[in-house]
Amino acid sequence: MEEIRDTKVSEGAPVSRRVRISDLADALGLTKSTVSRALNNYSDIAPETRRRVAEMAAKMGYAPMPYAQAVRTGRVRALGLVLEIDAPDRYGPFLAEFLGGITQEASLEGWTLTVASSSSREEMEATVTRLLQEHKVDGFILPRTRVADHRVDFLRAKHVPFVLYGRTGYGGPEHGLSWFDVDGGQAMRAAVLRLAGLGHRRIGFVGYAEEYNFALLRRDGYREGLAEAGLPLDPSLERLGVINRADGMRATEELLDLPDPPTAIVFSTDMTALGAYDAARARGITIGRDLSVIGYDGIPDGRMIDPPLTSFAVDSRQAGERLAALLIAQLRGAPAENLRELVEARLQPGGSDGPPVTT
Amino acid sequence: MEEIRDTKVSEGAPVSRRVRISDLADALGLTKSTVSRALNNYSDIAPETRRRVAEMAAKMGYAPMPYAQAVRTGRVRALGLVLEIDAPDRYGPFLAEFLGGITQEASLEGWTLTVASSSSREEMEATVTRLLQEHKVDGFILPRTRVADHRVDFLRAKHVPFVLYGRTGYGGPEHGLSWFDVDGGQAMRAAVLRLAGLGHRRIGFVGYAEEYNFALLRRDGYREGLAEAGLPLDPSLERLGVINRADGMRATEELLDLPDPPTAIVFSTDMTALGAYDAARARGITIGRDLSVIGYDGIPDGRMIDPPLTSFAVDSRQAGERLAALLIAQLRGAPAENLRELVEARLQPGGSDGPPVTT
DNA sequence: TTTCGCACCGAAACCAGTTTCGGCTTTACG
DNA sequence: CGTAAAGCCGAAACTGGTTTCGGTGCGAAA
Numbered sequence: 170m171e172e173i174r175d176t177k178v179s180e181g182a183p184v185s186r187r188v189r190i191s192d193l194a195d196a197l198g199l200t201k202s203t204v205s206r207a208l209n210n211y212s213d214i215a216p217e218t219r220r221r222v223a224e225m226a227a228k229m230g231y232a233p234m235p236y237a238q239a240v241r242t243g244r245v246r247a248l249g250l251v252l253e254i255d256a257p258d259r260y261g262p263f264l265a266e267f268l269g270g271i272t273q274e275a276s277l278e279g280w281t282l283t284v285a286s287s288s289s290r291e292e293m294e295a296t297v298t299r300l301l302q303e304h305k306v307d308g309f310i311l312p313r314t315r316v317a318d319h320r321v322d323f324l325r326a327k328h329v330p331f332v333l334y335g336r337t338g339y340g341g342p343e344h345g346l347s348w349f350d351v352d353g354g355q356a357m358r359a360a361v362l363r364l365a366g367l368g369h370r371r372i373g374f375v376g377y378a379e380e381y382n383f384a385l386l387r388r389d390g391y392r393e394g395l396a397e398a399g400l401p402l403d404p405s406l407e408r409l410g411v412i413n414r415a416d417g418m419r420a421t422e423e424l425l426d427l428p429d430p431p432t433a434i435v436f437s438t439d440m441t442a443l444g445a446y447d448a449a450r451a452r453g454i455t456i457g458r459d460l461s462v463i464g465y466d467g468i469p470d471g472r473m474i475d476p477p478l479t480s481f482a483v484d485s486r487q488a489g490e491r492l493a494a495l496l497i498a499q500l501r502g503a504p505a506e507n508l509r510e511l512v513e514a515r516l517q518p519g520g521s522d523g524p525p526v527t528t
Numbered sequence: 529m530e531e532i533r534d535t536k537v538s539e540g541a542p543v544s545r546r547v548r549i550s551d552l553a554d555a556l557g558l559t560k561s562t563v564s565r566a567l568n569n570y571s572d573i574a575p576e577t578r579r580r581v582a583e584m585a586a587k588m589g590y591a592p593m594p595y596a597q598a599v600r601t602g603r604v605r606a607l608g609l610v611l612e613i614d615a616p617d618r619y620g621p622f623l624a625e626f627l628g629g630i631t632q633e634a635s636l637e638g639w640t641l642t643v644a645s646s647s648s649r650e651e652m653e654a655t656v657t658r659l660l661q662e663h664k665v666d667g668f669i670l671p672r673t674r675v676a677d678h679r680v681d682f683l684r685a686k687h688v689p690f691v692l693y694g695r696t697g698y699g700g701p702e703h704g705l706s707w708f709d710v711d712g713g714q715a716m717r718a719a720v721l722r723l724a725g726l727g728h729r730r731i732g733f734v735g736y737a738e739e740y741n742f743a744l745l746r747r748d749g750y751r752e753g754l755a756e757a758g759l760p761l762d763p764s765l766e767r768l769g770v771i772n773r774a775d776g777m778r779a780t781e782e783l784l785d786l787p788d789p790p791t792a793i794v795f796s797t798d799m800t801a802l803g804a805y806d807a808a809r810a811r812g813i814t815i816g817r818d819l820s821v822i823g824y825d826g827i828p829d830g831r832m833i834d835p836p837l838t839s840f841a842v843d844s845r846q847a848g849e850r851l852a853a854l855l856i857a858q859l860r861g862a863p864a865e866n867l868r869e870l871v872e873a874r875l876q877p878g879g880s881d882g883p884p885v886t887t
Numbered sequence: 888t889t890t891c892g893c894a895c896c897g898a899a900a901c902c903a904g905t906t907t908c909g910g911c912t913t914t915a916c917g
Numbered sequence: 918c919g920t921a922a923a924g925c926c927g928a929a930a931c932t933g934g935t936t937t938c939g940g941t942g943c944g945a946a947a
Binding site: 187189190191201202205206209211233234236237238239240241242 | 902903904905906907
């Protein structure tokens with residue numbers, strides 16, 4: 170019983186009839202159960218049949234409806250992302266790139282991204298619970314990892330797959346977490362070595378809130394760089410808890426007011442490094458000559474300012490892409506402990522660092 | 529034997545069995561069809577029965593699975609947002625707020641947000657088509673409305689509900705579009721009147737790319753302000769197509785280099801207004817005294833700079849909330865032509881505007 | 888008393904798929 | 918040549934809901 174069901178005839182029609190799996194089955198002279206198993210790579214389907222089904226599916230433009238599959242399988246091919254709305258620096262300019270990366274990669278694999286937001290821990294848990302209860306997502310991407318992250322505990326307790334943007338303080342591989350990260354520590358180390366190579370001997374460090382794991386990793390990188398360059402570690406040259414541009418200006422002033430001030434400062438974020446420009450202007454000194462500055466993130470503002478900020482650029486789009494890929498792999502059954510990636514930040518030289526002025 | 533596919537993880541039964549509609553029916557001594565109709569407010573259910581069902585549903589914590597409903601109804605209670613990744617200014621700092629607003633409002637109503645991205649018109653159409661074909665979303669939110677917006681044509685042809693952030697150039701109510709907008713024209717008008725009130729007689733205008741509808745609306749508001757203040761319209765004081773900070777600096781310099789330069793400039797975006805600071809610094813004049821500046825958007829950087837930028841602040845969170853509410857209302861059956869909202873920007877006084885210097 | 892209509896609910900079909908189970912052919916092997 | 922084991926596919930159950938259809942009981946009108 171062939172039924173030539175012609176689809177999408179007149180484009181003027183409101184909606185052309187979708188191709189369903191039963192249409193495919195009819196066209197092939199098979200039952201829909203066989204077609205379903207063929208499409209899902211069951212082993213009890215003859216290779217030749219599998220090929221015919223795949224061919225006809227492509228020809229007829231068949232695409233399964235995710236929610237109809239979900240009724241049985243419980244999986245909807247959707248990634249979840251919970252934004253923390255009241256985070257200190259509000260994600261800055263990275264968010265668009267990051268989202269673009271996730272959605273592009275997800276789209277390639279036929280997945281989608283569902284975004285939610287929360288402004289407190291309770292709300293986050295309620296939101297996640299609802300998304301899971303309604304089966305709106307299959308797994309989560311967690312940005313802005315903290316040293317001790319309650320989200321990790323929460324999702325593990327619920328046995329929900331997830332990937333982290335950034336490592337936690339939970340320790341090594343034994344915890345079976347899946348993550349992607351940019352090696353900020355390595356970048357800080359390279360920044361120190363670069364400055365030391367230029368002749369600087371007193372190099373300061375301005376870091377982020379130590380609640381976030383990356384802040385600690387970057388500080389450690391700074392210390393490693395000092396050690397490697399054979400420079401002493403002076404605690405008075407380290408500042409933590411510096412979040413925004415105004416903080417960065419204050420921290421810079423404090424460092425410059427020291428009895429034996431640094432001639433160069435490494436900032437763990439560009440936003441705070443811009444504060445150094447404000448401080449320099451306020452006291453009439455020149456960035457890149459009187460004070461060398463290196464930042465991290467590669468924000469657009471850093472390239473606009475004069476002199477352009479030397480920085481280690483993070484590719485947020487790449488981060489989004491890889492996180493999506495890692496989560497999808499995990500949802501397809503890959504063991505989480507194999508899904509880890511660490512990439513390096515890219516040095517983006519500007520004019521904010523140079524040899525120290527010799528007095 | 530078995531499949532080559534993903535191995536299904538052994539469910540350790542961490543989550544207690546969901547409450548299904550049949551569980552509810554059993555507990556009530558009714559059939560699931562009756563329960564379903566009761567929950568969906570069918571008229572052939574006795575009020576007393578409806579009450580009992582609602583009560584028991586609350587007690588047992590029943591929540592329907594959206595995708596199971598969708599198999600029959602075709603609606604998944606999800607809003608769609610397509611970000612244009614390669615937009616000129618990359619959304620700036622608004623995106624997080626905007627997303628927060630959408631998702632918070634959607635969440636209250638039991639809806640979710642699905643985000644996709646595209647870097648070209650073709651990709652956008654492919655993405656939208658896929659989301660619709662897979663029934664992953666019920667309607668769309670379109671940010672960054674253009675004068676002639678192909679997205680509008682595209683979605684209308686497909687008979688898909690959507691709301692716009694910003695009005696189009698398509699004209700009035702007869703087009704049956706649903707939108708939310710902040711009255712930038714009104715703000716520009718108020719800015720001009722404020723400056724005129726301070727004594728300024730030559731007031732320049734620096735606008736965005738005229739491809740975007742809001743750019744034209746704001747320029748018109750500027751012109752209205754001039755007319756209302758009894759000031760002549762001088763085309764040489766108008767600049768359009770100014771997108772970023774560097775552009776803003778250039779535009780400011782051009783205006784200041786005029787034979788009869790303005791003493792005040794209204795910028796249609798804060799980002800470009802910051803360029804005026806750069807220009808002022810370059811030629812050693814002081815913003816707020818030698819040159820008055822008023823911006824629009826209310827970005828954080830504007831409050832950090834010295835002197836703080838006087839600006840008309842836009843509440844992106846509110847925009848997201850209202851757009852979500854409007855779209856949900858439309859999806860629930862409200863006629864699109866009644867779903868329109870125009871709100872005013874909030875004046876945020878800084879130190880960047882003052883009386884002109886009397887020579 | 889009969890008839891009609893209405894309010895209310897159950898039975899069953901339906902949506903678009905997935906998965907289990909069983910049976911009919913082949914093929915392999917003794 | 919007989920039998921067991923694969924290989925391959927169809928039939929039917931199943932997922933969690935919604936919606937159509939039909940039937941019962943009861944009150945009101947004729």
